[in-house]
Amino acid sequence: MVKAxxxxxxxxxxxxxxxxxxxxxxxxxxxxxxxHSWIMIACAAGAVLLFFIIYLxxxxxxxxQVVDDAWYVLLAKALATGQGYTLINSPSSGILPFYPPAxxxxxxxxFRLAPQFPQNIWLLKSVSIAAMLGVGLASYYxxxxxxxxxxxxAFGIAMAVALSPAFVFLATSTVMSECVFTLAQLLTxxxxxxxxxxxxxxxxxxxxxxxxxxxxxxxxxxxxxxxLIAAVFVYLLKERLFRAAIVFGVGVMVCVGPWMVYTRAHxxxxxxxxxxxGNIVYSYIESFWHRxxxxxxxxxxxxxxLPERVWSNTLQILGNDVGTIMAGPLFREATNSGxxxxxxxxxxxxxxxxxxxxxxxxxxxxxxxxxxxxxxxVIAFSLAIIVLWPWESFRFVLPFMAFVMFYILMGVQALHRxxxxxxxxxxxxxxWLALGIVAGCMxxxxxxxxxxxxxxxxxxxxxxxxxxIQLFEENETLLKWLDQxxxxxxxxxxxxxxxxxxYTGHKTISFDNPVEKWETYNRLGMRYLAWTSLKPLPNPSFxxxxxxxxxxxxxxxxxxxxxxxxxASRAPWGSxxxxxxxxxDADR
Numbered sequence: 357m358v359k360a361x362x363x364x365x366x367x368x369x370x371x372x373x374x375x376x377x378x379x380x381x382x383x384x385x386x387x388x389x390x391x392h393s394w395i396m397i398a399c400a401a402g403a404v405l406l407f408f409i410i411y412l413x414x415x416x417x418x419x420x421q422v423v424d425d426a427w428y429v430l431l432a433k434a435l436a437t438g439q440g441y442t443l444i445n446s447p448s449s450g451i452l453p454f455y456p457p458a459x460x461x462x463x464x465x466x467f468r469l470a471p472q473f474p475q476n477i478w479l480l481k482s483v484s485i486a487a488m489l490g491v492g493l494a495s496y497y498x499x500x501x502x503x504x505x506x507x508x509x510a511f512g513i514a515m516a517v518a519l520s521p522a523f524v525f526l527a528t529s530t531v532m533s534e535c536v537f538t539l540a541q542l543l544t545x546x547x548x549x550x551x552x553x554x555x556x557x558x559x560x561x562x563x564x565x566x567x568x569x570x571x572x573x574x575x576x577x578x579x580x581x582x583x584l585i586a587a588v589f590v591y592l593l594k595e596r597l598f599r600a601a602i603v604f605g606v607g608v609m610v611c612v613g614p615w616m617v618y619t620r621a622h623x624x625x626x627x628x629x630x631x632x633x634g635n636i637v638y639s640y641i642e643s644f645w646h647r648x649x650x651x652x653x654x655x656x657x658x659x660x661x662l663p664e665r666v667w668s669n670t671l672q673i674l675g676n677d678v679g680t681i682m683a684g685p686l687f688r689e690a691t692n693s694g695x696x697x698x699x700x701x702x703x704x705x706x707x708x709x710x711x712x713x714x715x716x717x718x719x720x721x722x723x724x725x726x727x728x729x730x731x732x733x734v735i736a737f738s739l740a741i742i743v744l745w746p747w748e749s750f751r752f753v754l755p756f757m758a759f760v761m762f763y764i765l766m767g768v769q770a771l772h773r774x775x776x777x778x779x780x781x782x783x784x785x786x787x788w789l790a791l792g793i794v795a796g797c798m799x800x801x802x803x804x805x806x807x808x809x810x811x812x813x814x815x816x817x818x819x820x821x822x823x824x825i826q827l828f829e830e831n832e833t834l835l836k837w838l839d840q841x842x843x844x845x846x847x848x849x850x851x852x853x854x855x856x857x858x859y860t861g862h863k864t865i866s867f868d869n870p871v872e873k874w875e876t877y878n879r880l881g882m883r884y885l886a887w888t889s890l891k892p893l894p895n896p897s898f899x900x901x902x903x904x905x906x907x908x909x910x911x912x913x914x915x916x917x918x919x920x921x922x923x924a925s926r927a928p929w930g931s932x933x934x935x936x937x938x939x940x941d942a943d944r
Contacts, residue, residue, distance in 0.1 A: 399511065407492065407518055410806050411485050414528045418828040419477045421890060422698060425531040426854035427455060427636055429473065429480065432463030433858070436471065445857035445864045446632055447847055447880045452622045453636045457615065458576035459533040473858050477531075484527035484535035491535070492518030494542045495758045502549050502729075506788045509765065512795025517758045519802045521684050521809075522750075525694020529824055533577050534697075538755040540574035541584055545730050548588055552595050552730075564592065564600035568607025575612055579640060580752055583738035590737075591730045630876045632853065633866045649747045653869055662744065669743040671705070677750045678716060679709025681757050682764065685801055690808035691823055697751055698890075712764055719766030731759050761798065765791045830911035831888050835859035837907055838886055838917065849877065850886040870899075870929040878923040885918040899930050 420426030431453060434444045441460070443451040462483050470476035492514045499510035517523070526532045544567050551563025571588055575581030585608055592601035624637040635643060635650030643649040645656050657665070680687050680696045686708065688696060724732050735756060742752045753760070772787050813823060838848065839860040850856045853864035867885055870877065885900075887893055893914040896905065900918060903926070907917035920926050 416529055416825050417477055418529050419531050420855035421828050422530050423852050428460050429531055430854040431460035432467050435464035436467030445853050447863045451624055451628045456576045458573050480531050487535040487539045488527050490539045498546055508792040513761050516798040521693045521805050522697045537578040544570040548730050560597050560600040561603045564604040565607055568604045572608050572611030583741050584734055587733040587737045591733050631865050633868055666743045669749050673749050674713040675705035675709050677753045678713045679706045682712055685805035691812050693805050693809040715767035716760055716763040718770050719763035722770040723766050830909050830913050834915045846884055847882040848884045848886050849882050852888045874928045883920055887916050889913055
């Protein structure tokens with residue numbers, strides 16, 4: 357009997373050993389041995405310190421140069437000064453913009469603390485910097501707590517996203533909304549997934565209520581958030597959380613509904629659109645049918661043109677955007693660090709981008725086969741919007757960088773597992789270690805880019821090169837000249853009405869299609885044209901050269917100011933004055 361008991365004990369011990377070995381093989385590395393707490397604290401402190409070193413080193417005084425961010429700052433000033441959510445730069449009052457109001461509202465809090473522009477640029481940019489710190493922390497939480505990744509893999513993803521040159525550029529060299537939108541979207545996904553985890557307790561509706569506020573804020577920051585809201589509702593229905601879905605839907609309607617009703621009731625009139633054209637006054641439905649969103653002069657498309665648009669945008673995302681997001685330094689010079697967020701890139705394809713896109717697709721399918729989470733649905737819905745929208749896709753895809761990187765790593769893992777199965781061996785620890793190394797390489801590439809940018813920033817540039825700051829300085833010199841030399845009652849036409857108003861206080865209107873809008877310009881009292889630009893302008897056209905050019909910049913951008921004269925006595929744009937034509941030809 358004693359021998360039998362000993363045999364049972366031995367067999368039990370052997371069984372336990374086999375189970376432990378099986379657990380070690382099946383569990384991801386994140387569930388095995390965790391780093392010591394002091395190591396994690398040291399790594400977290402080092403990461404935060406590195407974050408602030410990079411962002412503060414790259415922080416500059418440029419704002420409004422993208423045009424969109426100038427509108428954000430102008431609207432923030434309007435809210436902070438009690439003038440309402442209107443275009444305070446316009447000669448006509450009460451023009452409502454179509455830009456969603458959440459981000460300008462955040463910036464308006466800064467204006468209440470420090471109302472002087474441009475002295476408050478540092479504080480305005482701190483909103484996006486704080487948001488990116490939140491994105492890094494939220495990404496780490498999401499991938500460790502909800503995706504069950506090993507700590508070092510999740511840490512690598514979080515660092516790569518927080519230190520991405522594109523995000524750093526948007527936060528430190530512009531006042532754009534992408535950073536805040538990315539945080540709001542990520543927090544919405546985390547909150548909903550936490551609600552799904554506790555659905556057996558019946559508390560999911562509470563998380564749905566919180567997430568409805570977060571998702572609404574995302575939508576009111578960037579209208580791309582409509583894909584997030586639709587995905588959350590579908591996901592809650594998929595998880596059979598019908599009560600939570602109703603709470604979420606009602607919460608979104610309460611938060612967003614009043615803004616939708618208000619914008620429809622106060623939409624800009626045709627006369628107001630002639631005064632301020634572009635995305636700022638065109639509805640999204642109207643912009644959708646433009647060849648280029650917000651640009652009526654680009655022409656309109658029909659339903660028959662949509663397949664070509666979808667195909668073109670899809671190729672742009674797969675063959676260019678994914679590679680540029682994940683490895684931007686390989687696609688440009690260090691002096692242009694972050695420019696990929698703004699430049700209208702060509703349709704050339706990159707082999708690296710196509711490979712990374714293929715890995716991301718493999719990883720997406722591999723993850724979805726195990727379980728479809730909210731992230732997969734959000735990406736599917738959002739991509740459907742992105743490929744249909746007539747605009748450069750890069751800044752629409754950028755907020756999904758953490759997920760794109762995750763799917764790329766999962767694609768690498770899927771291929772590695774397939775290779776190991778073919779060789780009839782498995783080593784999960786080696787797989788996760790390899791993925792951690794890949795994530796670390798992406799972080800190292802971003803750090804190299806930042807160091808190279810800061811090093812070259814302090815060195816003389818070769819002929820024909822200009823940094824972001826130098827481009828701004830040439831524009832700023834023009835803005836200061838306008839403020840000092842022109843009478844305040846003169847209305848200025850310009851490609852960047854918000855920025856000119858912020859620096860000068862002059863009433864401003866957009867300048868486009870002057871032949872058709874000349875009567876509108878006369879009615880509004882427009883006298884001056886201020887050419888601002890990020891790229892070198894051509895020499896004055898014949899129509900422009902007929903008027904008095906009272907300022908020219910000395911830099912490569914060829915900026916200038918044109919005085920058309922009093923509206924009552926000047927010739928229309930494009931008309932021919934034979935006597936003056938002969939004089940101009942003689943001068944040339």
